[in-house]
Every structure is written in C-alpha cells, then in structure tokens.
Amino acid sequence: MSSDPSFELNSEGLFRALELLEGRGASRGASTSLPKSLPHVGIGEREALERLAPGVLGRATYLDAGHAMAHMDPPTPWITWAVALWSARLNQNLLHPATAPFAREAEACVVEWLAPFFGMNGGHMTAGSSLANLTALWAARDLRGVRKVVASSASHLSVRKAARILGLEYVEAAVDPRHRLDPATLPGDLSDACLVLTAGTTSVGAVDPLAGIDRAGWTHVDAAWAGPLALSGRYRNRLSGVDQADSVAVSAHKWLFQPKESALVLFRDTEAAHHTLGFGGAYLAAPNIGVQGSHGAAGTLLLATLLAWGREGMAARIEHCMDNASRLQAFISAHPGLEGFPDGGTGVIVFRPASRKVEAFSAALPQGLASPANLNGEAWLRCVAANPNADMEGILAAIDEAGRR
Ligand SMILES: Cc1ncc(COP(=O)(O)O)c(C=O)c1O
Numbered sequence: 001m002s003s004d005p006s007f008e009l010n011s012e013g014l015f016r017a018l019e020l021l022e023g024r025g026a027s028r029g030a031s032t033s034l035p036k037s038l039p040h041v042g043i044g045e046r047e048a049l050e051r052l053a054p055g056v057l058g059r060a061t062y063l064d065a066g067h068a069m070a071h072m073d074p075p076t077p078w079i080t081w082a083v084a085l086w087s088a089r090l091n092q093n094l095l096h097p098a099t100a101p102f103a104r105e106a107e108a109c110v111v112e113w114l115a116p117f118f119g120m121n122g123g124h125m126t127a128g129s130s131l132a133n134l135t136a137l138w139a140a141r142d143l144r145g146v147r148k149v150v151a152s153s154a155s156h157l158s159v160r161k162a163a164r165i166l167g168l169e170y171v172e173a174a175v176d177p178r179h180r181l182d183p184a185t186l187p188g189d190l191s192d193a194c195l196v197l198t199a200g201t202t203s204v205g206a207v208d209p210l211a212g213i214d215r216a217g218w219t220h221v222d223a224a225w226a227g228p229l230a231l232s233g234r235y236r237n238r239l240s241g242v243d244q245a246d247s248v249a250v251s252a253h254k255w256l257f258q259p260k261e262s263a264l265v266l267f268r269d270t271e272a273a274h275h276t277l278g279f280g281g282a283y284l285a286a287p288n289i290g291v292q293g294s295h296g297a298a299g300t301l302l303l304a305t306l307l308a309w310g311r312e313g314m315a316a317r318i319e320h321c322m323d324n325a326s327r328l329q330a331f332i333s334a335h336p337g338l339e340g341f342p343d344g345g346t347g348v349i350v351f352r353p354a355s356r357k358v359e360a361f362s363a364a365l366p367q368g369l370a371s372p373a374n375l376n377g378e379a380w381l382r383c384v385a386a387n388p389n390a391d392m393e394g395i396l397a398a399i400d401e402a403g404r405r
Pocket residue numbers: 072127128129130131133156158198200201202222223224225251263
C-alpha cells in the first residue's frame with residue numbers, strides 16, 4: 001500500500017502557510033464561507049488553507065499590534081511558532097515516556113529552572129492556571145486534609161471553581177481599597193483551610209500580603225499573572241514571601257510569552273505532592289501525575305524560549321512591559337480628564353474618564369487597547385502591559401484623543 005501524502009512533509013504547503021501568515025490571511029478568492037454541515041468530500045489541504053486564511057489570520061486580533069494592551073494575553077515569539085510546528089508534526093504524548101523521551105526531559109528541565117525562583121523544588125506543567133490552581137488545591141486537600149478554601153473577593157474565579165470540584169467549602173475574605181486581601185477579615189482558625197493568595201489579581205494586578213500569614217493548613221499562591229516578575233532583579237521583591245507557600249501557580253501563556261495552553265504548578269515538597277497526585281495504570285510505563293492525562297509538549301516551547309533569551313532576556317522583556325505600564329500610569333495621574341485606580345505594581349493599569357460615561361469613552365478608543373473592568377459595581381477600563389511591542393506614544397495619544405471627543 002502506498003503511503004498517504006497527507007502525513008508526509010509538504011514543504012510547498014507549509015511554505016504557502018508561511019506566506020499567508022506574512023500576508024495576514026490575504027488569500028486568492030478570500031472567502032471563509034463554511035459548509036453548513038460536514039462536507040462529504042473534502043477540498044484538500046492546499047485549498048483548505050486558502051479558504052481558512054482570511055478568517056483565521058485575517059479576522060484575528062494581533063496581540064503584537066501597537067495599540068494591543070487590553071488583555072493578559074501576550075504576543076508570542078517566533079521561536080515558539082517554529083517549535084510548535086515541530087511538536088504538531090511529532091504529536092508526542094508526555095503521558096508515554098516512549099513517545100516523548102525528550103519532551104518529558106524538556107518539561108522537567110524548565111520546571112527545574114523556574115521552581116527555585118519561587119522557593120519551590122519542582123512541579124509540572126498544566127494547560128493553564130485554572131488547572132494549576134485546581135491541582136494545587138487537590139494536593140492541599142489530600143495531603144493536609146483541608147476542608148475549606150479561603151481566598152479574597154478579588155481572587156480568580158478558578159479558585160471558586162476548584163473548591164466546588166473538590167467538594168471544599170469556599171470562604172471569601174474582604175479586600176482593602178487597593179484590592180489586596182485584608183488579613184483582618186480572615187477567619188481566626190485557618191488550620192483546616194487552604195489559603196489562596198493572589199500575586200497579580202486579574203482586574204487590577206494587586207498582590208496580596210504574601211508573607212506573614214503562616215497559620216493555614218496549606219498556602220497556595222496564585223501567581224498566574226505576576227509570577228514571572230520573580231525573574232526580574234528589579235521587580236522580584238514584589239513577590240517577596242512567595243517562597244513561604246506550599247504551592248504556586250504561574251501562567252507561562254501570560255507573562256512568559258508562550259502560546260496557549262501553558263502554565264506551571266510548583267510545590268515546596270514535590271515528592272509528596274506528586275505521590276498524592278500520581279496514578280498508575282496497566283497501560284502506563286510511568287504514573288500519570290496531575291489532572292490531565294494525555295498532554296503535549298508545551299514545555300519544549302518554553303524551553304526553546306528560555307534557551308534563546310536566558311533569564312536576562314526574559315526579564316528585559318517583562319521590565320520593558322513594566323516601563324510601559326509606569327508610563328501609562330504617570331500619564332493618567334497627570335491627566336486632568338482621567339481618574340486612575342491605585343497601581344497594583346504588576347503592570348495592570350486601571351482608569352476611567354473623570355467626568356464622562358466609561359462606555360462612550362471606551363467606544364472612542366481603538367479596539368484592543370483597553371478592556372472593561374467592573375470594580376465594586378463601578379465601570380472602569382483596564383490595560384495590561386503584556387505586549388513588549390506596544391506603541392506607547394500612539395496609546396497615550398489615543399487615550400488623550402478619546403477624552404476630547
Ligand atoms: C490571577 C489568575 N489566576 C488564574 C487565572 C486562570 O488562568 P487560565 O486562564 O490560564 O486558566 C487567571 C486568568 O486570567 C488569573 O488572572
């Protein structure tokens with residue numbers, strides 16, 4: 001039987017895919033109209049690329065655009081595109097050491113490189129921080145017998161979700177005016193609780209007091225957003241106290257510039273955590289650790305980026321984003337027509353027009369510059385410094401202009 005060319009390297013097809021990428025989806029024919037039901041006969045790979053390019057590439061938001069600052073989603077470096085191509089071709093499954101010997105080593109390597117920045121001794125990758133939080137809380141329940149989860153009202157919804165899945169009671173603590181957990185509102189007895197502290201809240205980038213609350217059965221730090229500041233000599237003190245945690249979640253698909261889905265769950269005592277989270281199976285050569293079964297080589301993409309840039313290169317890009325955030329915050333503070341929310345110190349800038357409706361002001365901004373944030377029932381706008389290519393001159397001019405309309 002002759003081999004199926006769909007599974008062979010097609011350099012011409014892949015080259016065309018690159019051309020389409022370069023032209024942002026401008027394609028012959030340029031229509032993405034899709035059949036209403038599964039086609040009986042396919043149109044072939046080359047035609048499928050042409051058909052999809054105007055939609056996939058042409059109707060996308062480019063996160064490296066000069067005004068892109070609305071979300072915690074960064075652009076990704078080209079090295080990750082190249083390694084993602086290799087990974088798609090290999091389709092390794094990290095569940096099976098035989099199919100993915102190097103990819104497993106790559107994941108172990110990035111975990112080993114990054115865990116010490118948080119005072120942890122290991123961990124594993126997950127497909128995002130919702131899963132990293134769930135995994136950490138699962139370890140807390142099974143290793144320490146915690147019965148409730150205590151987190152601030154500004155914590156991410158994934159913490160509530162994890163409590164629900166794990167059958168744990170969810171107890172909410174209040175926040176101070178800067179949206180940091182207020183320790184005075186914590187229950188007196190935390191011995192049967194997993195305390196979740198956030199480093200970089202989703203709405204305003206606030207960092208909870210990470211040090212000094214050492215009376216919980218287990219302490220987890222959700223550093224999905226701000227965790228990568230640990231790599232920066234300039235900013236790592238913003239996370240001081242994180243090394244006292246039992247576990248830490250960090251998103252690599254946020255401020256480590258990785259394609260989705262990429263995050264880490266790190267543990268102070270990885271051996272104990274992985275023992276609890278590990279399941280053997282008749283078809284497995286190594287235990288399956290954590291929530292996911294089959295999973296891909298996200299670690300290899302992260303390894304490639306860290307190898308290419310080093311700690312210094314990664315920190316320089318994060319610091320550049322922080323400089324952009326400081327510039328925006330200073331502009332807002334000095335602008336008579338704008339009101340700023342207190343700066344959380346992690347590159348999330350929240351503001352609103354001082355005397356106009358937020359919705360009208362927001363409609364006058366270029367799309368992708370700011371996202372809505374509802375704080376204490378009031379409308380605000382949020383910019384996130386995740387884009388190292390942000391054109392700050394243009395962004396400041398656009399905000400100024402929106403204020404004049
Ligand atoms: C603080 C925080 N924790 C957890 C998450 C969930 O991460 P993911 O979307 O990767 O599941 C987010 C997402 O924005 C977040 O901001």
